[in-house]
Amino acid sequence: MPDPFDPYAILSYAEKLGVDFADVRVQRRLYETIHLDNGVLREYSIDKTYGVGVRIYLDGYMGFASTNKPDWESVKKTVEDALRAAKAMRLTGKKQELYERKTNKDSRTSAYKISAENVDPSMKINIVVEAYKRCRSVEGIVSALIRYGYEHDKRHYVSSWGDDVRVETRLIGIGVLAIGRHGEVMERVYDADSAVAGWEFIESRDWGIFAEEVGKLASEASKAPAIKPGVYTAILDNEMVGLMLHEAFGHATEADEVEANGSILKGRIGQQVASSLVTIVDDGLVERGFWIPYDDEGTPKKRVATVEKGVLKGFLHSLTTAKSVGGEPTGNARAMSYSYPVLVRQTNTFMLPGEAKPEELFEDVKHGVYIRGRGALGGEVNPAMGTFTFIAGPSYIIEDGEIKNMVRGVMLSGMILETLKNVDMVANDLKVKTSVFGGCGKGGQMVRVGDGGPHVRVSRITIGGGR
Amino acid sequence: MITVRDVLLDLAKRFIDKLLEKGASEAEFFGSWARVRAAEISDGRIKRISVSDAGKYGIRVAVGKRLASIGLSDLSPDIDKLAETLVKIARNAPEDRDFPGFATNYSRGVLSSTYDEKIAELDPEGIAGLLKNVVDTAGDAGRGAGADETIVTQGGLEVIDGGKLVVNSFGEHLYEENTMMSAWLEIKSRRDGSESTFYLEYGSRRLDEDEILRETVEAAKLSTRFVGGKPVESGKYEVLLHPHVTAKFLATVLAPAFSALHVQRGRSPLKDKIDKQVLSENIDILDDPSINWAVGSCSFDDEGIPTSRKYVVSRGVLETYLYDHYTARRENRYSTGNGFRRSVSSPPSPGFTNMYVAGRNTMEWEELIGEIKKGIIVYGVIGYWTSNFVNGGTQATVTHGLLVEDGEVKGPIKGVVIGGNIYEWLGRDLIGVGDKVVPLGDVHAPAVLIRNVDVAGR
Numbered sequence: 001m002p003d004p005f006d007p008y009a010i011l012s013y014a015e016k017l018g019v020d021f022a023d024v025r026v027q028r029r030l031y032e033t034i035h036l037d038n039g040v041l042r043e044y045s046i047d048k049t050y051g052v053g054v055r056i057y058l059d060g061y062m063g064f065a066s067t068n069k070p071d072w073e074s075v076k077k078t079v080e081d082a083l084r085a086a087k088a089m090r091l092t093g094k095k096q097e098l099y100e101r102k103t104n105k106d107s108r109t110s111a112y113k114i115s116a117e118n119v120d121p122s123m124k125i126n127i128v129v130e131a132y133k134r135c136r137s138v139e140g141i142v143s144a145l146i147r148y149g150y151e152h153d154k155r156h157y158v159s160s161w162g163d164d165v166r167v168e169t170r171l172i173g174i175g176v177l178a179i180g181r182h183g184e185v186m187e188r189v190y191d192a193d194s195a196v197a198g199w200e201f202i203e204s205r206d207w208g209i210f211a212e213e214v215g216k217l218a219s220e221a222s223k224a225p226a227i228k229p230g231v232y233t234a235i236l237d238n239e240m241v242g243l244m245l246h247e248a249f250g251h252a253t254e255a256d257e258v259e260a261n262g263s264i265l266k267g268r269i270g271q272q273v274a275s276s277l278v279t280i281v282d283d284g285l286v287e288r289g290f291w292i293p294y295d296d297e298g299t300p301k302k303r304v305a306t307v308e309k310g311v312l313k314g315f316l317h318s319l320t321t322a323k324s325v326g327g328e329p330t331g332n333a334r335a336m337s338y339s340y341p342v343l344v345r346q347t348n349t350f351m352l353p354g355e356a357k358p359e360e361l362f363e364d365v366k367h368g369v370y371i372r373g374r375g376a377l378g379g380e381v382n383p384a385m386g387t388f389t390f391i392a393g394p395s396y397i398i399e400d401g402e403i404k405n406m407v408r409g410v411m412l413s414g415m416i417l418e419t420l421k422n423v424d425m426v427a428n429d430l431k432v433k434t435s436v437f438g439g440c441g442k443g444g445q446m447v448r449v450g451d452g453g454p455h456v457r458v459s460r461i462t463i464g465g466g467r
Numbered sequence: 468m469i470t471v472r473d474v475l476l477d478l479a480k481r482f483i484d485k486l487l488e489k490g491a492s493e494a495e496f497f498g499s500w501a502r503v504r505a506a507e508i509s510d511g512r513i514k515r516i517s518v519s520d521a522g523k524y525g526i527r528v529a530v531g532k533r534l535a536s537i538g539l540s541d542l543s544p545d546i547d548k549l550a551e552t553l554v555k556i557a558r559n560a561p562e563d564r565d566f567p568g569f570a571t572n573y574s575r576g577v578l579s580s581t582y583d584e585k586i587a588e589l590d591p592e593g594i595a596g597l598l599k600n601v602v603d604t605a606g607d608a609g610r611g612a613g614a615d616e617t618i619v620t621q622g623g624l625e626v627i628d629g630g631k632l633v634v635n636s637f638g639e640h641l642y643e644e645n646t647m648m649s650a651w652l653e654i655k656s657r658r659d660g661s662e663s664t665f666y667l668e669y670g671s672r673r674l675d676e677d678e679i680l681r682e683t684v685e686a687a688k689l690s691t692r693f694v695g696g697k698p699v700e701s702g703k704y705e706v707l708l709h710p711h712v713t714a715k716f717l718a719t720v721l722a723p724a725f726s727a728l729h730v731q732r733g734r735s736p737l738k739d740k741i742d743k744q745v746l747s748e749n750i751d752i753l754d755d756p757s758i759n760w761a762v763g764s765c766s767f768d769d770e771g772i773p774t775s776r777k778y779v780v781s782r783g784v785l786e787t788y789l790y791d792h793y794t795a796r797r798e799n800r801y802s803t804g805n806g807f808r809r810s811v812s813s814p815p816s817p818g819f820t821n822m823y824v825a826g827r828n829t830m831e832w833e834e835l836i837g838e839i840k841k842g843i844i845v846y847g848v849i850g851y852w853t854s855n856f857v858n859g860g861t862q863a864t865v866t867h868g869l870l871v872e873d874g875e876v877k878g879p880i881k882g883v884v885i886g887g888n889i890y891e892w893l894g895r896d897l898i899g900v901g902d903k904v905v906p907l908g909d910v911h912a913p914a915v916l917i918r919n920v921d922v923a924g925r
Contacts, residue, residue: 038732040563044556045812047538051521063591064517069471070543078520085516088591092599094512122559129561143734179734179857186736186857226860229886229923230701260509262620262653339519341507380849382866384620384655384664385696387882389850389864411850413864413884413923443507443623462698464884464923466860 004070005052007158014056014079015160019086021057021098022079023159025296027338032116034148036128039136044121053338054082060095061086062320066339099322099329100161101299107166108293112198116150116172119199124148127174127207134208135178138215140222142186143179146211148202149194149436151448155296155338163298169291171196171448173436174207176214180222187408189218189375189393194436196291217375221394224406226467232369233398234412234458235361238431239373240392242451244412244419245280246349246440247379247388249273250451252416253282253306253314254332254442255321256344257383264386264416265312273312274420279352280307282316284331289348289450290434294331296342301331310420318344336445343443348434351453354426358455361425368398369463371410378438386416391465409465419461427455471500471522472630472642474542479634482526485550487636491528491557494636495569497769497811498524501629506594508622508652511602516591524632525811530557532566538812567796573639575766576773576804577757583673586646587628597676598624604680605654608687614656617687620664622652626674633771641771646672647762650679654690663879665690665867666847668711670908672760689846693867696881698924705842705898706885706920707835707871710905712845712863714912717824720854720861720889721752722910725779726817727794734857736890737785745785745890747897749826752780754789754805755911756820763821763909767804770815774804782827783894789817823911826900835899835916837874843922844869844876845885854889862886883924892917 003009007024014022028050035043051068052075063085067078116124128146135144150172157165173194180187191214195201236244249265257263265273274280284292284301292301297319305313315325318333321344333342362370375393382388392410396403432452439448475498486494500522507515523540535556537549589597602619609617630644649670655662667686669679708716729735737745746752756764756774767773770792778786790798791806794817806815836844847867854861868880887896893915901914 040565041534041560042563043536043812043814044534044560045525045536045538046552046556047810047812048541048544049539050541053519062515064515066517066519066521068521068523068540068542069474070541074520078518081518081520085518085591088516088595089513092513092595093516094509094514096514120559121556125559125561143732181733186734188734188855188857226886229884229921231923231925256509257621260621260653261618261655339521341515341517377853380852380864382664382666382847382849384653384662385693385866385881387849387864387866389884391850391853391862409855409860409862409886411853411862411864411884411886411923413882415882462882462884462923462925464701464862464921465886466854466862467886467888467921 004072004075007156010052010054010075010079011158011160013076014054017083019056019058019083021160023055025053025338026156027051028154030152032150034124034128036132036146038143039132049337051338054079056082056086058083058086061089061093062096064341096320097323098319101329103162104298105164109168110170110196110291112170114199116199127202131176131207131211135176135211135215138212138219140180140182140219141178141215142181145177147175147437149173151436157298159298165294165298167294169196170198171436172201175437176211178215178218180218182222185222187218187222189214189221191374192435192437194434217394220406221408224394224408226409227407227463227465229464231460232463233365234369234371234461236371236456237373238452238455239376239433240371241351241453241456243376243379243390245351245453246346246451247381247390248414248416248419249280250346250349251381252383253316254344255315255317255325258315259321259325263383268312269314271312272310273417274307274310275423276310277354277426278307278310278420278423279305281305281352282347282349284347286348286432289432290448292347295333296335297333299329299331301347304330316344316346318342334447336447340445343445345447346449348432348450350432350451353428353430353454356425356427358427358429361427361455361457362398363401365398365401370396370398370403388416389413409467410463411465413462422459423456424459425457429454475500475522475524475632478524481546482550483636485546486528486554489550489554491530491554493529493569495527496524496634497808498522498632499629499811501627503625503627504591504594505623505625506598508602508619510620511618513595513598516595523811528553528557530554532562532564533557533560534563534566535560536812538810565797567793569635570770570772570792570802571637571639573641573771574773576775578766579757579764580759581645581672581764583646585674586626586648589626594624594626601679601683604683605687608684609656609690612688612691614658614691617654617656617690620653620655624650633769639771641767643766648674654687656690658691658694661694663690663693668907670762693879696879698882699870699880701924702922704920704922705839705916705918707839707842707844707916708914709846710901710912710914711907712848713915714907714910715851716854716861716889717822717912718910719852720856720859722819722822723856725789727788727790728816730788731794731797736859740785743785744783746780746783746893748783749828749897749900750780750783750893751778751825751827753823754779754819755823758821761821761906763819765820768806769808770806772802772804772806774820791815791817819909821909821911825904826913829902830899831902832914835901835914836871838899838916839871839874842871843880844871859888859890861889861892883922886921
């Protein structure tokens, strides 16, 4: 039986139906999870996905359809569905053009030494069991969950322009959730470490120590007071800077938001939108970030500076937004899986390092907060209202330049056009991080991202939180 | 043509037979399928219509008390090889001494309306027409409320017909079909050169065009009200949460605390609180799978156990936790029919069908506003999902708020953090509860007015 998801057979069927352009995305993905809950193996599962998505253009209208039914009749029907969807837009839809770039033919695989598929399951279980024991050995820890995750994703893109791009990625990591209790108060801390790599990443470190550190932090946090709400001078560590940039700026630079009239940054290219110390980059190949050599339209992912020395330089683009908003495709058209159409998404968002040593940022802070990323839960933005928020892990009060007591439940809130203008010092230590357990959500699609930066000082930011 | 459901039923039987042959002592198959048609809006116009037809399934297998699972969307799998891998992983897994076997005695509990033919029949042209009507209605309503211009900047409308299927190696199987319509719209209004937005989320198992249009009109009017929002001074305020905002907090910070799994694992603040006062006497919370057309309504849970309508909190007193088969057997009781799966391959864990929250003594919306001395009406938040169910810590950044002084609405607010603890908010700090219970996803909640809320602002 011929492969029903043969992209070239699908492409030629689409062309036979008389479309102006078609592209086909075939995806095979494996996701392995081990989930140890309070010492009990709650879940050992392997998820496998295999399917195809087809996008077609007819008279400037776009239709998309997908299936995982592996018979040629169903696949043909999928192509016809995509065409019918495009035709349904003739009355009410918006025409879109694709930016015509040069054709790409390439096949790339992320670096790895040992494929985790070939590692015996009992070895993986041993790692999480050991991590669990070490986490629970910490005084005050009443509950702990350890998670192992491994993703092996193979994507094949072909288009009527002659593109043929294959990208194969492996992402692996361990996550620890520890719950500490002090009297009646409980607090949770979650942290994970992941890398684009194979099993060798798991072997490269002692996860027992990692789990114990998370446990200690949770135990300590359960004893810490909530922060007093107000406006503070804040020093953000590497992880928090990444989170802030992703929310505060990243989303508003996605050109589909701009095209929709949904971004507060529309029409501001060339304007000062941040302090002159701030340069923000989106890069698919940075060390310790997620790895994206090509996007899901077969466009190479370029390193783009969206903000340079505080000035807004450009947006992140797909082939359609490069045409409608103006710019060049940047390789930021991404889909969660074969069954979703592409959206404009960030890859790895980070701030370039400055010149100060991290400790110099603290020196003249009279009263402030050292905002820590370990245990942070993430953030969210409303790009149209210009408001963003992000949530730190257990953090520390700074008094007269010294790091003092811990505070918990720290939620920061800012305005896209104001907060980054308040950056008054940038350190010289760059770190970027990604995760196999999460990512960024938009329009119902979750994609892997990375973010980071150096230590950064913000002279004024609103901080509150639960208790 | 063969439907995905037929394919799944056939796969279930073949997988279970093969697993038993390879040495599994029992097995459970969970499948779901969905035919999705969706349209997306950009800057007031439809930019894309997409269609998908897919099924996925998970198989859990036990060798004695050792377990493993696999999730697949591959509808032509190599059954022999996968069954062998799965049994091998299970054999190598540590024992779960509490594993009681997979759930049995499948049957249906309450029956409610969950399948609307009109949704199943809606084609791409129909969806495009409906969405255009929604967009035009938003524009008219915004201008009617005084905006110079109102557009739907981004949005989408999605209809699904699909279902779920559960089968075990004891010869039982059960399936249920349902439909779903959901819409989200970011509506932006401009007045005198300044802009503000409002975000509408809508979901129902039936196609009710009038209802969607009514909500669109409401949201479009609201989109004109937040022009020029800014933070207020930090301090303690009274806060009135719009029902959708209440629902968001409840889903994050309160619902998980009722899970018997979290209770048994020592991470729920409701542990050891059965028959105790945990919320204000004015609050009732039900698990209600019987609400017609509600998103969480179903006749059996994800392990084939019948669902039922029950009080979880009555007059503020904790009546029961929610159980799946696993957590119930640990306490030598029956499942409450609340076993739901995060993904097809995950084990079930306890959760609400529809979480229905209501007050015993209620007030109208205008009355609630009239009670406020110095406070904020919160219509929109971000970051609420970081609220913490292990301790009740509740927090969000306000994107859409209105300042109220002595019962009178003053001006718009944004960019402040509201924080506190849900057990205090719905306990000693609860001032009043709204009379309308409004659905958002599977949480049905009223407006609530709370005192002593921490506000971080200027």
